[in-house]
Amino acid sequence: MLTNYLKENTADFHNEIESKLESKKLFEGTFSDENYYKMLRVNHLFLKEYEDKIKKLLTVKDFGILHQTNFDKCRLIEKDLSELNLTELEPQNASELEDRAEAFGALYVIEGSMLGGNVIAKTLKKYPSLKDKSFNYFGHYGEKLGQSWKTFLRYINEEFTTEKEQSQVIAGAKKAYEDLIRFA
Template identity: 75%
Template sequence: MLSNYLKEKTANYHNEIETKLESNKLFDGTFSDGNYYKMLQVNHQFLKVYENAIKNFLTTKDIDVLAQTNFDKTALIEKDLQELNLNNLTFETEANLSNRAEAFGALYVIEGSMLGGNVIAKTLKKYPNLEHKSFNYFGHYGENLGQSWKTFLAYINEEFTTEEELNQVFEGAKKAYEDLISFA
């Protein structure tokens, strides 16, 4: 099953980005506003590089089946940056996706980060300087997050079944993680 394959093959990348963004500080009470700001800026740059590239490979069926998926998270994160009076970071990078399978690998990274984002938003609301912030990006799925993620996983498990497709989806996830890590 592709989703299990991706989880196993990308675990090191996932751990590396969490380390670079110091996500562990969320749970020991040492996470700062600066950590949150960096997390937003890094994710903003990542979305700016990947969202349109991914959309270029999606079919009408993809968009219909994944109707719960928000394919414009850049606008949400830009609202958060504006609310916090933060500048957008700029990197000279383009997504190097070659096909639909790789695009779904990158989308796996984006959608998977929403699971952690929900926890981040709930935790940060406990911080006095952030308790009244909107968390448009990290909290936008709200109570629909679980169902959206399950739908996404079920769809990629149905759509990409050959060994070649598994490798292509992983390659897209790998490229996305490597860029995300380089932005941090």
């Protein structure tokens, strides 16, 4: 199954970005406002570089099946940045996505981060300095997160079945992770 293969082949990238963003501090109770601000800025830069590229490569069918997926997360994270009076990071030169399969690989990285984002939002609401913040980005799926993720996984497994397609999806995920790590 492609999604299991994706998870296995990107685990090191996932661990590296979590390390660079110091995510484990969140659960140790030592995560600071600055850690959160960095996380927002890096994710914002990543979304600015990738969202439009992904959308241009998807089909009408993709948007229809994935109707629960929010393809405009950049706008949400910009609300959070504004609420916190944070400036944006300078644009970087991100990798180009070659085709629809690579776009789905990058989308896998974005949608997968939402799983952790939901936990992040709930945990950060316990921090006194952040308890009244909106968490537009990390908390936007709310109760729909599980269903949205399952629909995405099912669809990606159905759509990309050949070895070549699966390699392209993994290549897209790796490009996305490499850029995300570089931005951090």
